[in-house]
Structures are given as structure tokens and as C-alpha cells.
Amino acid sequence: MALSQKKLRYGLDLRREANGFATNRINEDAGKDTNNHKEDSAANSKSTMKGAKEPSIFCMSKLKVFLVSLSFAYLAKTMSGAYMNSMLTQIERRFNIPASLVGVINGSFEMGNLLVIPFVSYLGSKLHRPRMIAVGCIVMGFGCFLIGLPHFLMGRYRYENSLSVSENSSTIAVCLANHSQFSMATEQPSEECRKQAGSLMWVFVLVGNIIRGVGETPIAPLGISYVEDFARTENSPFYIGCLQIATVLGPLFGLLIGSYCAKLYVDVGFVDPEDVTLSLLDARWVGAWWLGVLICAAVSFIVAIPFCFLPKSLPKEGEENSAELNTKGNKTLLPAENAAHVSTTIREIAKDFIPYLKSLAYNPVYMLFLLITVIQFSAWIGMITFMPKYMEQQYGISAADAIFFIGVYNLPIICAGYFFGGLMMKKFKISTYKAAHIGFWSSIVEYLIYFSAFFMVCKNAKVAGLTMSYEGLEQVSYMETNLYADCNRHCGCSTKVWDPVCGENGIAYISACLAGCDISNGTGKNTVFRNCSCISAFGNDTAVLGQCNRENCGTMLQYFLILSLVCCLIYSFGAMPGYMVLIRSLKPEEKSFGVGLHSLAERVFAGIPSPIYFGAMIDTTCLKWGTKSCGGEGACRMYDSDTYRQLYLGVPSALRAVSYIPCVLVLLILRKQNKTLVQDDKELEAREEENGSVEQKDVPAAQNSTHVHQETMDL
Numbered sequence: 001m002a003l004s005q006k007k008l009r010y011g012l013d014l015r016r017e018a019n020g021f022a023t024n025r026i027n028e029d030a031g032k033d034t035n036n037h038k039e040d041s042a043a044n045s046k047s048t049m050k051g052a053k054e055p056s057i058f059c060m061s062k063l064k065v066f067l068v069s070l071s072f073a074y075l076a077k078t079m080s081g082a083y084m085n086s087m088l089t090q091i092e093r094r095f096n097i098p099a100s101l102v103g104v105i106n107g108s109f110e111m112g113n114l115l116v117i118p119f120v121s122y123l124g125s126k127l128h129r130p131r132m133i134a135v136g137c138i139v140m141g142f143g144c145f146l147i148g149l150p151h152f153l154m155g156r157y158r159y160e161n162s163l164s165v166s167e168n169s170s171t172i173a174v175c176l177a178n179h180s181q182f183s184m185a186t187e188q189p190s191e192e193c194r195k196q197a198g199s200l201m202w203v204f205v206l207v208g209n210i211i212r213g214v215g216e217t218p219i220a221p222l223g224i225s226y227v228e229d230f231a232r233t234e235n236s237p238f239y240i241g242c243l244q245i246a247t248v249l250g251p252l253f254g255l256l257i258g259s260y261c262a263k264l265y266v267d268v269g270f271v272d273p274e275d276v277t278l279s280l281l282d283a284r285w286v287g288a289w290w291l292g293v294l295i296c297a298a299v300s301f302i303v304a305i306p307f308c309f310l311p312k313s314l315p316k317e318g319e320e321n322s323a324e325l326n327t328k329g330n331k332t333l334l335p336a337e338n339a340a341h342v343s344t345t346i347r348e349i350a351k352d353f354i355p356y357l358k359s360l361a362y363n364p365v366y367m368l369f370l371l372i373t374v375i376q377f378s379a380w381i382g383m384i385t386f387m388p389k390y391m392e393q394q395y396g397i398s399a400a401d402a403i404f405f406i407g408v409y410n411l412p413i414i415c416a417g418y419f420f421g422g423l424m425m426k427k428f429k430i431s432t433y434k435a436a437h438i439g440f441w442s443s444i445v446e447y448l449i450y451f452s453a454f455f456m457v458c459k460n461a462k463v464a465g466l467t468m469s470y471e472g473l474e475q476v477s478y479m480e481t482n483l484y485a486d487c488n489r490h491c492g493c494s495t496k497v498w499d500p501v502c503g504e505n506g507i508a509y510i511s512a513c514l515a516g517c518d519i520s521n522g523t524g525k526n527t528v529f530r531n532c533s534c535i536s537a538f539g540n541d542t543a544v545l546g547q548c549n550r551e552n553c554g555t556m557l558q559y560f561l562i563l564s565l566v567c568c569l570i571y572s573f574g575a576m577p578g579y580m581v582l583i584r585s586l587k588p589e590e591k592s593f594g595v596g597l598h599s600l601a602e603r604v605f606a607g608i609p610s611p612i613y614f615g616a617m618i619d620t621t622c623l624k625w626g627t628k629s630c631g632g633e634g635a636c637r638m639y640d641s642d643t644y645r646q647l648y649l650g651v652p653s654a655l656r657a658v659s660y661i662p663c664v665l666v667l668l669i670l671r672k673q674n675k676t677l678v679q680d681d682k683e684l685e686a687r688e689e690e691n692g693s694v695e696q697k698d699v700p701a702a703q704n705s706t707h708v709h710q711e712t713m714d715l
Contacts, residue, residue: 062314063230069306070223071246076303077216078250080144080296086258086403089389090289095202096634103615106385108206110607112213117600120218129222134307140215141300144293146208150201151290157266159284160498175491175518225592230314241422241576248415255407262287262400277525279546280398283637356593364669365585368662370601375659377606379652382614390648393639395458395557396550409561410568417572432584433674439578440663446570453649456560458553460641463508466623470534476640487534488516496627498637502548504540515543617647
């Protein structure tokens with residue numbers, strides 16, 4: 001009996017110890033929770049007191065300050081880029097160079113990107129990104145300044161002119177048998193003349209554009225990766241969409257400045273406008289191309305300032321308070337971290353370069369997207385580069401009007417498309433697979449509408465010996481011998497000089513001499529040519545300076561502008577979803593490098609060669625080349641607009657058709673990945689349901705064991 005009582009007491013003691021241990025564990029956990037709750041409440045109260053004591057100076061977070069600054073940087077770089085594209089025709093005429101060389105100058109910007117973009121894209125995420133963007137803006141401004149420098153080093157612009165009309169003379173013989181007036185264009189140039197012509201000054205523009213490309217490089221990859229790293233996932237598409245709006249406003253300002261500068265004579269302020277006999281429609285007209293470049297340089301310098309004061313890293317958006325507490329609690333660790341950062345070498349930073357490159361190479365969506373970008377950008381860059389020239393030659397408008405129409409009709413609607421595309425991605429939280437479909441089908445619809453541009457035709461300008469015979473029959477000729485006819489053969493005219501006159505018969509002639517005009521009355525823009533033997537066959541025999549106005553081109557121009565508006569809206573709406581496919585196909589640590597490599601491929605295989613071969617194709621359609629002051633072939637004065645249209649629209653349509661093959665492959669891959677994700681989600685939900693049912697079964701068992709313990713205690 002005593003032994004049984006001892007066993008019972010021993011069992012009760014064991015149970016009491018077990019219950020006491022469990023009770024102590026519960027009390028300890030409760031105490032920890034209570035302490036944590038007190039610490040959290042204390043921290044919250046401290047942060048609240050801090051917010052009350054230290055009112056915020058800025059109304060925006062640092063991320064939004066960075067976003068605004070980056071928007072202005074985007075505006076500066078796109079403004080200078082759009083301005084340079086709009087001034088290519090002016091540069092071509094000012095330096096008397098062919099369109100293919102203009103393409104080289106335009107592609108030199110991408111060459112500058114190519115020099116530094118691999119290092120900036122990879123090393124940039126390891127270094128101070130805002131300050132690297134600031135340095136890029138400063139370098140970009142210096143490049144713009146160097147581009148405008150040749151204007152101050154060259155002499156005054158001297159255009160081709162068949163007559164040297166003095167102010168004191170009102171009547172001059174034009175058709176001269178010995179053609180002494182036209183010896184300037186055909187005489188052998190001297191070495192002194194070559195030096196005075198400044199024919200190599202375009203090298204300054206080339207080098208300046210390369211430097212501008214170097215400076216522009218850090219802005220896009222480092223800026224986007226910075227936003228992606230510190231913004232919320234659901235806000236990232238909207239923020240990037242806002243940046244895309246800045247990339248549209250920049251070109252808008254650049255084109256408006258370009259349109260204004262194209263109306264100003266190149267030597268504005270140094271030459272009396274009354275002494276200039278050229279009109280805005282004349283192929284020899286050169287606007288004040290240098291003025292806008294200096295404006296772009298000043299803007300780039302100013303934009304660099306805010307980035308100098310932004311931090312290297314930020315807390316994740318929405319976690320600012322917890323980040324502040326962690327920072328305060330870890331102040332003692334900062335010196336050691338800084339020392340470790342200082343000791344980091346470039347070799348250690350770059351050790352993951354090859355693994356990252358391999359990872360991207362084995363990413364099928366990323367590699368196919370690169371291929372799509374190269375093909376489509378080859379089409380778009382060539383078209384955008386020479387669109388002002390196309391509108392000039394096709395519809396007979398001035399360069400200033402062409403630049404203005406592009407800015408007013410196209411860019412605002414592109415801005416709207418980018419905005420609504422990014423807003424749609426944010427509001428509906430569209431998946432990568434659906435985003436790819438939106439980008440693909442919007443591009444297809446725009447591509448089909450684009451073909452109607454082939455039917456918006458405006459006939460060639462009527463120029464005797466080039467697009468028409470001297471008898472008034474339509475015929476295109478690339479031969480200089482066709483510039484002569486029986487009506488002007490006795491004058492001994494030069495075919496090298498481009499100084500067109502418009503006859504009363506509505507046909508233009510390359511010069512008054514080739515029109516068979518005997519005399520001229522008046523001076524400057526008011527000069528009138530009379531007794532023109534080539535015009536007298538049609539009735540009147542007078543002509544005036546300049547080319548004739550083209551008929552029925554205004555209506556076709558309006559149709560073309562409306563078409564471009566519709567196409568830009570549809571394409572830009574799908575551009576942001578398509579771009580997010582690229583971003584989401586990359587791992588977080590690969591985004592900076594992946595975006596930079598994407599930009600690198602775009603520039604190497606599209607940005608550099610596309611303007612060059614587009615310019616070379618356009619040169620093949622030239623009907624009349626200009627002549628340099630020291631002789632030799634200069635810039636083209638007139639193109640065959642029909643052939644120009646077929647090449648300008650046909651080549652991009654063929655390139656885009658090829659690009660849709662990898663687009664279909666991307667959709668198929670994403671479809672397969674989407675099915676896998678859906679299946680994984682279903683399996684995960686099933687597991688969670690099973691775990692939930694098991695937990696529910698464990699709860700009654702735990703309750704039963706608790707009741708047993710309580711009954712034992714009662715005993």
C-alpha cells in the first residue's frame with residue numbers, strides 16, 4: 001500500500017513537472033509576445049513623435065524625387081536626339097554631304113553607346129547609380145556643344161547661284177554663249193579653295209554625336225533598374241510608363257525647337273534677310289541648326305544637378321519606417337560595411353559577368369525578344385531618321401513644316417498610348433502572357449493599317465530634263481544629257497548649278513540659263529526672267545526664282561498625317577505591355593545587365609546600320625546632285641519621289657513581316673510557361689487544403705490532451 005502510494009505521488013509529481021514546464025513555456029512565449037508588442041508600440045510611438053517633431057521638407061519620397069529627376073533626364077536626352085534627327089537635312093545641306101554620310105553621323109550616336117554600355121549596364125548596379133546618371137548628363141551636354149561648334153569655325157554659308165546680281169544693276173544678260181557666268185562650278189578646285197570650304201567640319205558633328213551617345217548611356221538602364229529595385233511591384237509598370245511619357249515630351253520639345261530653328265536662316269544675325277534669295281521650299285535652304293543644339297546642351301547640364309544629391313540606395317517603397325529603424329539599430333555596422341565596399345575591386349565586381357551572360361543566353365524569351373527588337377527597330381529607326389526628308393520630297397513642304405507636323409500629329413498621341421498602356425498594366429495586373437498578346441495583336445493591327453500609306457501618292461515635281469521632257473511629257477531621267485534641248489543648247493549652260501526657276505507653264509527648270517532665258521529684271525527675290533525660249537512654246541515666256549508649287553499634295557498630306565496618328569496610337573498602346581515582357585523575363589539580379597544588353601543589341605544591329613543603308617538607298621533615288629563650291633558632288637537637290645516612296649515604305653514593311661516569326665515563338669513559350677504556373681498553383685492550393693484539414697484534426701486531439709491534464713490535476 002505504501003509502495004503504491006509512493007508510485008502515485010511520483011506520477012503526480014512527474015505530471016505536475018510536465019504541466020509546469022508547459023505552463024512556463026506558454027508564459028515565456030506570452031512574455032516574448034508582450035515584449036515584442038511593447039517594443040513595436042514604442043517604436044511606432046517614437047516614429048510618430050519623430051514625424052510630429054520633424055516635419056518633412058519634401059512632399060515626395062526620395063524615390064519619387066528620383067523619378068521626377070529621371071523624367072527630366074529622359075526629356076533632355078530624347079529632346080537632343082529628336083532635334084538632331086530633325087536637323088539631319090540641314091546638316092546635309094550645310095556640309096554638302098550625301099544622305100549615306102548623314103546616316104553615318106546619325107549612327108555615330110549609337111556607336112557612342114556601344115563603347116560604354118556593357119560596362120555601365122553591369123557595373124552600374126554595383127556603383128552609385130544616381131551620380132553615374134549625373135555624369136552622363138554632363139557628358140551629353142558637352143557632346144551637344146561640340147556638335148554646334150563648326151558653325152563658329154566655318155565661314156558664312158554660300159549656296160549655289162548661277163547669277164551674281166548686283167544691287168545697282170536691274171537688267172542682266174542670262175543666256176551667254178561663252179557661259180562665263182557658270183565657270184565657278186566646273187573649274188578645277190585649288191588646294192586653298194578646299195581648305196576654305198571647310199569640307200571636313202562635319203567630323204566635329206560626328207565626334208560630338210559619339211560623345212552625346214556616351215553620355216546618354218547610363219540614363220535608361222541604370223534609371224529603370226533603380227526604379228525596379230526600390231518601387232513596389234504593382235507600381236513599377238506605371239512608373240516606367242510615366243518615364244515613357246517623358247520620352248515623348250522630350251521629342252515634342254525637340255521637334256518644336258527644330259521647326260522654329262529650321263525657319264531661321266543659318267547665318268541669322270549676321271546676314272541681311274533681304275539678301276537671301278532662297279525660300280523655305282528651296283533645296284539649298286539651311287536653317288539655324290546650331291542654335292537648338294546649344295539649347296539642348298544647356299538643358300543637359302541643368303538636369304545633371306539633382307542626381308548629385310540622391311543616395312546610392314533606397315528602402316523598398318512602403319517600407320521606409322522599418323528601414324529607418326533598421327538603419328538606427330545598425331549604425332555600428334556601417335564603418336565595417338564601408339571598409340568592405342572600399343576594398344571591393346573591379347575584378348571582384350565583374351566575376352559574375354560570364355554567369356549572367358550564360359543565364360541570359362539560355363533564356364529563350366529574352367533572346368527572342370532581342371531578335372524582335374533588332375528587326376523592328378531596324379525598320380523604325382530608318383523611317384524616323386528620314387521621315388522629314390520623305391515628307392519634304394513626297395508632299396512638297398518645307399523642312400520646318402515637316403518637323404512641326406511630326407511633332408504635333410504623332411508625339412502627343414504616342415504619349416497617350418504609353419500612358420494608357422502602363423495604366424492598364426497596373427490596374428488590371430495583367431500577366432506576362434496576356435501582356436505579350438496585347439503587344440503582338442496591337443502591332444499586327446497597326447501593321448495592316450500601315451499599308452494604306454502606299455496609296456497616298458503625290459506626283460513628282462515637274463522639272464524639265466529630270467521628271468519631264470522639255471515638250472511637257474512625263475519621264476524620269478537620271479542622265480545629265482537630258483537637261484539639254486534645242487531651246488537652250490545655244491546658251492552653253494552648265495548642268496552642275498542648281499538654281500531653279502519656275503516658268504509660267506508650271507514647269508520648273510534647273511537654272512534660268514537652261515530655261516533659255518535671255519535677260520533678267522529686278523534684284524534678289526523679285527528677279528523676273530524674260531524671253532525664255534523653252535517656256536515660249538507653251539505661251540508666256542517668263543519665269544521667277546524658285547521651284548513651282550506642287551498640285552493636289554495638300555489632301556494627300558492630310559491623309560498621311562491622320563494615318564500616322566492612328567498607327568502611332570495603336571502601336572504605342574501595345575508598346576508598354578510588350579516591354580514588360582522583357583522586364584519580367586529577367587531575374588531581379590539580372591535586370592540591369594539584361595536591359596543594358598538589350599540596348600546594346602538594339603544599337604549594334606539596328607541603330608548603327610539602319611540609318612546608313614537607308615541613306616544609301618535614298619541616294620540611289622537622287623535625280624540631281626548639287627555641286628560644292630570647289631567642285632565635286634555635294635548634297636542631293638531632287639529625288640524621284642515615286643522610287644523614294646517605294647523604298648522608304650517597302651523595306652520597313654518587309655523587315656516587320658519577318659519580325660513576327662519570333663513573336664509567335666515567344667507567345668508559344670509563354671503559353672507553355674503559363675500552363676505550368678497554373679498547374680503549380682493548383683497543386684499548391686491542394687497541398688494547403690490538405691495541411692489545413694490535418695491541422696483541424698490536430699486541434700481536437702490537443703484539446704483532449706488538455707482535458708486529461710486538467711482531470712489529473714484535479715485528482
